[in-house]
Amino acid sequence: MTLLGDVARWFADPAHYQGSDAVQTRLLEHAAVSGLAVLTGLLVALPIGLYLGHTGRFGFIAVNVANIGRAIPSLAAIALAIPIAGTLLGVQNGLGFWPTFLALIPLAIPPILTNAYVAVRGVDRDVIEAGRGMGLGEAAVLRVIELPLALPLILAGIRTAAVNVVATATLGALVAFGGLGRYIVDGLALQEYDRLFAGALLVALLAIAVEVAFGTFERAAVSPGIRVQQGAL
Amino acid sequence: MTSTRGATLEFRDVSKRYGGQLAVDQLSFKVPAGRICILVGPSGSGKTTSLKMVNRLIEPTAGSILIDGRDVLREEPTALRRRIGYVIQQVGLFPHQTIAENVGTVPRLLGWPKARIAARTEQLLALVGLEPSRFAGRYPAQLSGGERQRVGVARALAAEPPVMLMDEPFGAVDPIVRDRLQNEFLRIQRDQGTTVLFVTHDIDEAIKLGDRVAVMRGGKLVQYAPPGELLAHPVNAFVAEFVGSDRGLKRLALLTVGGMDLDTNVARAAVSPNAPILSPASTLREALIRMLASEAQVGVVLDGQRYLGLLTLSKIGKMIRSDA
């Protein structure tokens, strides 16, 4: 019980809402690097996934990107980003924001790319043929038929990417980045369990909030026709 | 009801080659405007390939396909397809769109104003027997197989296409629903005057629906004739076998009592009171069944109240024999 009391006092302490180590600053850092990484991953992975899914080409690669992505441990991704950021952007950028950002992008790409590919590929061929037969061009087939029908899976891919990225951004603290991982890493180093626990709680809540927010958005964005279809199956 | 005028459809030496395999071999035939032509044959005979070459979902290797004299190969495929109705067995309704949105697909592509699309959609749903107020806002998953197929037909007719392609449209519904859909299809087609190219592997469907039937085998056209002629004079053993050993009986379904040479020498009063009363419009098949059931062996043909004469079993027998 004393720990939880300490944690509650930690949250109540106004000192933790001031300066560069303020909760809101750390939260913002965490959210910003995660958001930028997911956005960058989205810009790279979504067009490729949609294109591959629409044409049906290079399916083997599209599917295996996800497996490769899963095999790279998040700690290794962060670690490897240090020399990469150092080489690409100069040694002074080998720590902090850049390695964290660079390490998160390849974590965001696989689920988005693979889900987009699988989702578009999985659209009923008869529906697509009916569309082509009625005179929809390739771009219209993608926009009118494939995208709306693939949307639930595409959004699920973005959600997976976002949750992974938010989780791994915690490790950015190891390479001198801020974010909520700071509290955990510093709490561990200083053996301050209230700070450690508070940081862990914040990270966990952020990840769950991202998951829940995306889940809610997915349900709202999916056509009622598809919901009916799934309910009917 | 708007009445579209059908276009003529002509295949001229059309071939399709896949690698070394000829899927369609120098196919030539003409469908007059407003008529239903059925492509029939065993699987692998090239019928679906032929159909899909009309709207260029498959590109011919050689030859030309003309709609009202214009070669489809000279047109931009998407523009061409918007002028051709297309119905497939799996229907292919867009599951994320309502029935009304599905039916309005091609008019939307053509940029019709909203009010016109709405009016047309309502009209079409009524035409295919789906109460617009009940069905317009539903989704495909909420419909039965037969209802979905009706929507498929309505969607294909939306932009008043002069030609409609149908690939086994009634193949996936149960026999009772199929029969009803076939009858409604005939009514709608007469009403709209659309030229229809229709693929099936079911010879009974071909005979029931076709103005002309094209029998295909191995990519070649074996016989192209009206159904009655096909049944009466199959050109070879393959067609004879394909139309069935009961083709004489099938043919009776296409002939009417009114077209028969009736026996007028017997007075009405002399005929057994058990004899069934037949109208000139009934088919010989119906007549035969009723005559056999009555034990009278003859039927009394009345046009309204007017006595036209007697139909005898031997006359029907002669019709069947004349086929063989």
Next chain:
Amino acid sequence: MTEGEPLIRWDWIASHLDEFAFRLGEHVELTVIAVSVGFIIAFGLSLLILRAPRTEAPITWVTGTLYTIPSLALFALLIPYTGLTVLTAEIGLVSYTLLILLRNIVRGIRGVPAEVREAAVGMGYSPREILWRIELPLALAVIIAGVRLATISTIGLVTVTSLIGQGGFGFLILIGIQRFFTTELIVGAVLSVALAIVADALLVLLQRRLTPWTRAT
């Protein structure tokens, strides 16, 4: 990272092979315990879900939430209670395997064709025999696919446990980061990925051995 130093110092690698072997043992041990314990728990929960479908939603919710919590945060939440111990590491690692394993076991068994089950019932199999002789063998391919996913992700997560004093190859990565020594960091990362690939290949072989009928075509 120091200026002028090569990215990889091969002499350092050659002189530390003993340590790599030790870290390999540690990494494998942490992984095997986590996946085995996770599988036993997930199997029990799966049977519960299959027998009482009402339990599916709450069980999926709990395991899903555990899966969503970032690994470092989960370890950190446990430290005040279980300290910097193997137990802390394993509780976290096991938690992450549950959702993956559970989903595949349930999906695999539900995927058994109804007619196969019906034929078995018709021939007089008891419910227990149906589970062990029909459903589990037929679900094996899907179940092992889940074990593969769980193993790969556990091998990756083990590296994170280096922050709480465990970690196998993660230990090399962490020391590499702290000393700015790229050789050690890259070696740790590469060995961890290599271990994941090897483990995955072994499980594929295992699956082929156990389900010869899936290769019939």
